[in-house]
Amino acid sequence: MKVVCYGEVLIDFLNVKDNLFEANPGGAPANVAAAVAKFGGESCLISQVGNDMFGQMIIDSLSACGVDISNVKITDEYFTTLAFVKLDSHGERSFSFSRKHGADVYLRVEDIDMNIVKSADIFHFGSLSMTYEQNKRTTFELLKIARQSGSTISYDPNYRSSLWESQRKALDTMIEPIENGFIDILKMSEEEVLLYDNDANSFYNRIKDKVKIFLVTFGEKGSMVFFKGKSYFVDTIKVDVVDTTGCGDCFVGMVLYEISKSLPIENLSEDEIVKIVRKANIAGALCATKKGAIPAIPEYSWVLERL
Template sequence: MTRDVLVAGETLIDFLPETPGKLDEIAAFGRRAGGAPANVAVALATLDLPPLFWTRVGDDPFGDFLVRTLAEYGVPDEFVERDASAKTTLAFVTHDEDADRSFSFYRDGTADTRMQSGTVPDAVLDDAEWVHVGGVALADEPSRSANLDLTERAAEADCTVSFDPNARPELWGSDTEFETVAGWAVEETDVLKATPEELRALGADGDDPEALARSACDLGPHTVLLTLGGDGALAVATDDAPWAGVARHGGYPVDPVDTTGAGDAFTAGAIAAFVDGEPLEEALAFANAVAVTTTTAKGAMTALPDRDEVRRIRER
């Protein structure tokens, strides 16, 4: 089946805290589906652009829940794999008083670290317009090689390749390892979505966000989408991009409940807008509207908007 978009990477369980605070002080957590690429895939499906999604979960009760959740959101299951020999990854999330979050992963040898090269056939990439990959899958072998191979083959197939480094220091042996391995993916990337901290970790530099994004363009991508939290987002695209230029958007006002997955919602919004042929400014505004909506409830997928809701946000 021909699809506009293929997303690849982890699907996991987010355990969200009932109250803000440190991990050792929280008494109760609620289970939610998560994983940055899974969040992107579900957000795209909610925006009427259901992607093919290559992921791997355990053949266990948590995997059952995740597979069922993906199906409920309309994500095709052609490349949703089950691993009979590995568990599903767990991530415990903590929030501060401003709803900003941090993660503690249980991911030693879990299913999403065991993705295998060649799972997605070349014929699928020949039919895809866009391929999106996340950085967490690059932290461990064999998923590292499998996802790097996917980005290389996608680039050869003339897909637009997007990459979210999604830096999680505890998953990497060192900052140098992250910069090196994620840098390999960036070399094959057309559209890089990141935070300022992630761009610096990848070797970019600059005294302000625009200079930092321009520096990141020198690493390989023709477009850098820089998320700036409460200050919105910035996009810088070189003359090699179909939407060359610079765009800024200050975001939309919101009282956040949980920022988990907001960056992934932003990524999905940007991809959907670009696939629709929208210019850079429109894509940034659309992506911010998708992102802000998902912060209004606990969980990365709970409050994902459809296109009507995005339109209402933008008209307020």
């Protein structure tokens, strides 16, 4: 079963010491595609990089993970998007982006092979593909095609304040795909939920008729899953945290990989979804024990050992 991811792909420059930064391939949809492939699934990425050394680094890294990169366009017009990541003493991140003229923003509908979108068993995207009007239009066009083709649609609205003109604009835009009925699987962090409501339960009551699975991550505490009108809190393992950059994406990658083996979603039992989320928690925790996003994705066998 194929998982098709669409959206930003970039280089994360991780602050490893004083003013020293280390380059690692990243971008949430790319991280998810890499995780699905590394765990043993079939994944494809739709995005765009610049014809530069960083674009080639991304292509090489995704290919090494087994991601189908035939729909990652290389352009001479724009430079590969860059992100600079600084970690605090707990491994938590703050971001600065070089993206106003980043290649991923300017991927056009006419440059995308729509047969790939139509072939998706699961179509996954994030909110950073809607930060500018041109990529927002492309995103909604792809969502319409994925929905018409019967794809299960997954959404992770990562909130990065520096990429939006205002928080109000971000919140209004991020919720549009949900309110328009496009989303089957929704994953948010606790911090993102609190931008909208008092807690996860309250927000779920607002969207429960719009989504089939709602996932909320709480970092080292674990995560919640809302499914078929019920909620479950799923704990996680304790690890020595080095870098949390790709943890949420690794979590999503595991969820989509496991669900892709049991589609449609309605076939899943409550016990099965809890087991899937437990695996995803472990995958995200193990990802935090190494630097970078894609380089830190654990082997599937490691997750099973900790399970």
